[in-house]
Amino acid sequence: MTRTGHFINRVLWKFLILLFKMKNILLFSVLLFSICRSEATKFRMEKLNYVWSKVDQDSMDENRLSKLRTDLERFDKLYLAEKQDGEHQKKKSASLTEIDEKLEKLLDRYDLDGALRAFRIKYKYEKAKVYAESNHPNSVKKDESPIFNDKRLIKLWQRAKEDQDLLSDELEEFYGRIKILNDKIAAYNNRISSHKEQRSNHIEEDEEHDRNSVELKRLNQNIEKELQNLNDILTGAQDNPFKEKKARKLWAQVLSLKSLSTDELVSLKTDIRQYEKQLLRVDHHKKVLEDAKKLSKIQFKDGDDFQDEQLSDLLIDQEKLEKKAKKLESYIADRIQKLSLTDHEEL
Numbered sequence: 001m002t003r004t005g006h007f008i009n010r011v012l013w014k015f016l017i018l019l020f021k022m023k024n025i026l027l028f029s030v031l032l033f034s035i036c037r038s039e040a041t042k043f044r045m046e047k048l049n050y051v052w053s054k055v056d057q058d059s060m061d062e063n064r065l066s067k068l069r070t071d072l073e074r075f076d077k078l079y080l081a082e083k084q085d086g087e088h089q090k091k092k093s094a095s096l097t098e099i100d101e102k103l104e105k106l107l108d109r110y111d112l113d114g115a116l117r118a119f120r121i122k123y124k125y126e127k128a129k130v131y132a133e134s135n136h137p138n139s140v141k142k143d144e145s146p147i148f149n150d151k152r153l154i155k156l157w158q159r160a161k162e163d164q165d166l167l168s169d170e171l172e173e174f175y176g177r178i179k180i181l182n183d184k185i186a187a188y189n190n191r192i193s194s195h196k197e198q199r200s201n202h203i204e205e206d207e208e209h210d211r212n213s214v215e216l217k218r219l220n221q222n223i224e225k226e227l228q229n230l231n232d233i234l235t236g237a238q239d240n241p242f243k244e245k246k247a248r249k250l251w252a253q254v255l256s257l258k259s260l261s262t263d264e265l266v267s268l269k270t271d272i273r274q275y276e277k278q279l280l281r282v283d284h285h286k287k288v289l290e291d292a293k294k295l296s297k298i299q300f301k302d303g304d305d306f307q308d309e310q311l312s313d314l315l316i317d318q319e320k321l322e323k324k325a326k327k328l329e330s331y332i333a334d335r336i337q338k339l340s341l342t343d344h345e346e347l
Contacts (some may be wrong), residue, residue: 019194037217044077048072049121051107054115059071075103100124108168111274117168125175152227159234165241165269166234167277174233181226188219241269246329247276253336260339268335275328282321289314 039268052072057065070143078099100123107116126147147152160166160174195212242248253266254260289311 041073043074043076045083047119048051048076050122051103051115051119054113054118056114064110068112071106075099075106080121113168113273113277117171120168120172120175147176150182150185153182155177155184156227156230156234165273167273170233174230177226178230181223181230184219184226185223188216188223191216191219196242202329239324242276243274244276246274248280250275250329250332250336255342257336258338259342264339268332271328271332271335275332276320276323278325282318282325283313285318285321287320 041054052069055065056070061141070329079096082095082099104120107119114115148157156180157175160171160178166174191212195216242251249278251269254265254272260268292311292314
């Protein structure tokens, strides 16, 4: 635990003792439960503590939160085992990558898009900075060097990280594209330097020089086009953060409300984002189910006499996913309806 964490805990315990002396049993019990739960969920690996801090615990029911805590404790043991096994560095790095990928899948399964997003930014996209800081624990100055070399890419990446309308999977794709573009710009700059050096060594321009000039111009145009495409992605996410028709419809209803507070707007956007993600899951699983049905027909011609267990499980899962999507849609629609009535009353 950090020095700040210890200080906060000392203050909380002092406040707890004061409440007990004042016989404020209700507030005493609530605070005691909060402190105990906080202490109980401390992990040995800082990576897991970071993930836990990004989980919106208030929005999860206690059973689901307890199950998540158990799963993270399992990952805590895996990470600790890998950390202690420092003899085979290459094998260790590969294993850590595998554990990270499994943790990402776990967070995705729990629909913890915010935690997944934060984890990827810190421990995947900007991991060089994390390792630089961890190698110098006593150093006051942290490594602030950017992960990209070009100023335009640095600005785009900063915008993408701060853009909460980008889902974790969208940010993953954005990072991949910006990383490729970073390499292209580096290669382009190297060719420019070589081209200028060649030009300074030759008084007369030749055919090779002309060809290089044409190729450099084409590369620069491709770079500028991709920069514009990446910028358009961020602009589009702000103007219209939803792609699914049903989600867009709900968002349009939200925007029609005149007296929404900022907190209500952010809350509804978060709910609709979860709903859209669930719709995407339904569509994806539907395709998996269709493929399974085709495969089942090929393997088992006498379908009436054979009950495909895997197919039955997929059908059950599909029903659960669709039911969850409808439940989310009804919940959001009810919220909008109540806010709409409040809106009309104020008018």
